[in-house]
Amino acid sequence: MVNEDFLNAGLAQTTLHPLNLRVSRALGSILTLDDGTEIIDFVSGIGVSSFGHGHPSIVSALKNQIDKHLHVMVYGEMRQEAQDKAAEALCSMLPDTLNAVYYVNSGAEAIDGALKLARSMTGRPKIMAVQGGYHGNTFGALSVSSNESRRAPFEPLLPGVQFMNWNDTEALSCIDKTHAAVIVETVQGDAGIRIPSKDWLQSLRYKCDEQGVFLILDEIQCGMGRTGRPFAFEHFDIVPDILCLGKALGGGVPMGAFVSSKQNMRQFADSPELSHITTFGGHPLPCASSSAALEILKKLDHDTIEARAKVFEDEISTHPLVQEVRRIGTYIAVELKHVEAVSFCVHHALSNGLLIYFFLSTPSAFRVAPPLTMTESTWRQATKILVQTLDAYEAGS
Ligand SMILES: Cc1ncc(COP(=O)(O)O)c(C=O)c1O
Numbered sequence: 001m002v003n004e005d006f007l008n009a010g011l012a013q014t015t016l017h018p019l020n021l022r023v024s025r026a027l028g029s030i031l032t033l034d035d036g037t038e039i040i041d042f043v044s045g046i047g048v049s050s051f052g053h054g055h056p057s058i059v060s061a062l063k064n065q066i067d068k069h070l071h072v073m074v075y076g077e078m079r080q081e082a083q084d085k086a087a088e089a090l091c092s093m094l095p096d097t098l099n100a101v102y103y104v105n106s107g108a109e110a111i112d113g114a115l116k117l118a119r120s121m122t123g124r125p126k127i128m129a130v131q132g133g134y135h136g137n138t139f140g141a142l143s144v145s146s147n148e149s150r151r152a153p154f155e156p157l158l159p160g161v162q163f164m165n166w167n168d169t170e171a172l173s174c175i176d177k178t179h180a181a182v183i184v185e186t187v188q189g190d191a192g193i194r195i196p197s198k199d200w201l202q203s204l205r206y207k208c209d210e211q212g213v214f215l216i217l218d219e220i221q222c223g224m225g226r227t228g229r230p231f232a233f234e235h236f237d238i239v240p241d242i243l244c245l246g247k248a249l250g251g252g253v254p255m256g257a258f259v260s261s262k263q264n265m266r267q268f269a270d271s272p273e274l275s276h277i278t279t280f281g282g283h284p285l286p287c288a289s290s291s292a293a294l295e296i297l298k299k300l301d302h303d304t305i306e307a308r309a310k311v312f313e314d315e316i317s318t319h320p321l322v323q324e325v326r327r328i329g330t331y332i333a334v335e336l337k338h339v340e341a342v343s344f345c346v347h348h349a350l351s352n353g354l355l356i357y358f359f360l361s362t363p364s365a366f367r368v369a370p371p372l373t374m375t376e377s378t379w380r381q382a383t384k385i386l387v388q389t390l391d392a393y394e395a396g397s
Contacts, residue, residue, distance in 0.1 A: 021351065026053035029374045038141065040382045042370050043357045047189075047221045047331075050200075050248035051296045052373040058251040058292045060274055063295075066287035075282040076269075078321075081286035089294040093230050095239045100265035103282035107220035107246030110137025110256035111183070114242040115140050117260060118181035118214035119166065121226050126160040128175055128182040128213075130136065133166070133193030134361065135183065135218055141288050144183050147190075147361045167196045169307055172207045181214040183243075186232035189221040192362035193326040193333035198236045205238040214241040220256070221331075221339065224248035225297050225372050228306050228329030235328070237305075245343045251293030255286035296373075305330060305372055309377045314385055321390045325366070332368040341393045353386040 006013040022034040029052060031039045033372050044050050051058065065082055072078050084120060087101040102117075104110050129135075129144040136142070142151060143158035151157060166188065174183060182204065186195035205256040208215040217240035222232040224245065228353055229235055231243070241264070246256035268276040316334060323335040334356075336342055342358065345368060349356050354392040356366045370379070 005219055006188070007142055021350075028052045028054070029316060029371045029378050038353060040378055040385070042355055042368050042382050042386075044248075044369050044371050045116070045252075046245045046357070046367075047224075047226060047369050048250075049252055050224055050226060050369075050372050051251060051293055052371040053252070053253070055292070055296060055373070056298065058289050061251075061292035062253070062285060063286040064267065065284050069284060071280065071283055074275050074277060076277065080282070080284050080287070080379050082284035082291070086287040086290045086294075089291045090245075090257070093294065093298065094243070096257060097239060097241075097261050098243055098259045100262045101257050101259050102265060102268070102276070103255065104278055105254050105280050105283075105289065106136070106256045107218075107244065108141035110220065110244040110246055110258045111144065111216075111218065111279070112134045112138055113276055114141035114216045114244050114258040114260075115144070115181065115183070117242060117264060117267060118216060119277065120271060121264055122180040122214065124180040124213075126179045128160075128179050129161055129163050130166045131163050132186050132187075132188050132194060132361070133163075133183070133185060133218075133351050134188075134190035135185075136220075150360070158253045166191070166194060167354055169200055169203050172203055175207050175211055175213055177211050177213075178210065179213045181216050183216040183218060185218045185220075185222060186236070187222040187227060187269045187328055187331060189331070190361050192335065192359055192365045193325065193328070193331055193367075196236075201233075201238055208241070213381070215241045216240060216244065218244045220244055220246035222328075224293070224362055225302070226329055226369065227331045228302050228309075232328075248293065250286040250319040251296075253286040253289045256281075256288055257285075263322045300372055302329070308374070308376055310381050311345055312379060316390075318384060319387065319390045320361040321394055326365075330368075330370055330372060333359070333362065333365040334368060335362075335365040338363040338393075338397070339397075342394050344388050345386075349385055349389045350386050352388065354382050354389075356386070 002016045025032040031041050061339045091099050131146050133146050135145045143161050243259045249255050313325050323337045326333045
């Protein structure tokens with residue numbers, strides 16, 4: 001059914017089939033609709049509300065900052081305590097070579113900034129991306145994303161971008177000294193949670209070092225605790241030259257960042273001066289909120305979260321409708337045996353109080369990415385609704 005509710009209210013729409021839920025409150029793992037209906041949020045706004053909705057320490061950090069000041073000047077001109085603290089908190093959790101943060105407003109902007117930094121540092125024209133990669137919707141981010149039908153209407157995109165196979169060691173031979181950067185998600189999200197082999201990522205790191213190519217890891221969705229470690233690259237014992245973050249980094253407030261070494265980041269200040277600038281990047285509100293979010297991330301009990309996710313996986317993966325569950329931490333794709341069952345499940349679960357959601361490019365699976373703070377009883381309730389939903393499809397088909 002076509003729904004033009006947004007357009008009729010003077011708002012642009014992204015689809016003519018929106019879920020169109022009217023949310024009045026969100027607290028912890030629960031969304032409350034205008035009519036009082038409560039829904040378990042099993043997707044965290046696509047990996048944004050990873051520390052739960054309305055977390056008291058994030059709300060309090062935001063309120064404190066509002067009382068001090070809002071925007072004062074474009075990024076990089078005035079020292080602001082909120083920025084210093086956020087960068088210090090983030091860098092303290094990263095390897096020593098990732099010690100300078102450039103704050104922007106979104107994930108796609110972080111990707112664009114990272115690509116510019118690699119081009120500017122190396123003076124090389126080409127960028128290598130991977131099949132199945134998703135990096136956002138600005139021209140730069142879209143150019144390194146592989147979904148052909150999403151790219152086609154906007155071509156020509158950025159020149160010099162090539163795509164190699166994901167998780168294919170032989171494909172690495174196409175990386176050479178003409179490439180400024182290789183960009184990959186550490187764990188692919190939109191491709192339906194594709195977890196690479198450690199061997200492949202380590203070979204990729206080696207190849208980039210050998211050819212003097214920047215390795216850009218996109219952890220906009222898979223970072224910030226989603227995979228069971230603070231950052232996904234920690235599973236693979238590699239360190240990127242540039243790390244892109246977003247989504248949960250802002251604790252529910254818009255924020256993106258790319259992180260590299262001080263030496264690399266100096267490039268934007270003097271080659272030429274002001275070569276990458278942004279009005280709102282590093283705004284004190286997301287910075288304050290991010291500091292609080294990082295504090296929560298540091299204290300997460302990953303073992304307990306893993307145990308809950310494992311119980312979920314064991315229960316769901318044995319269902320006759322389920323082809324496969326791909327999971328690392330709470331970054332989860334449930335692949336079904338029938339593509340048409342996905343839409344049924346999303347809508348059936350929703351009408352029974354559980355929000356699961358589609359992937360853009362993987363029609364045979366739905367995503368699950370609960371708040372990392374979800375209680376055991378809510379996990380259990382969500383799993384129960386999901387099993388009932390899968391059963392309902394089987395009963396009707
Ligand atoms: C892996 C990845 N990279 C980049 C982006 C783009 O982030 P944003 O939508 O904040 O521009 C997303 C968004 O879903 C993403 O999942």
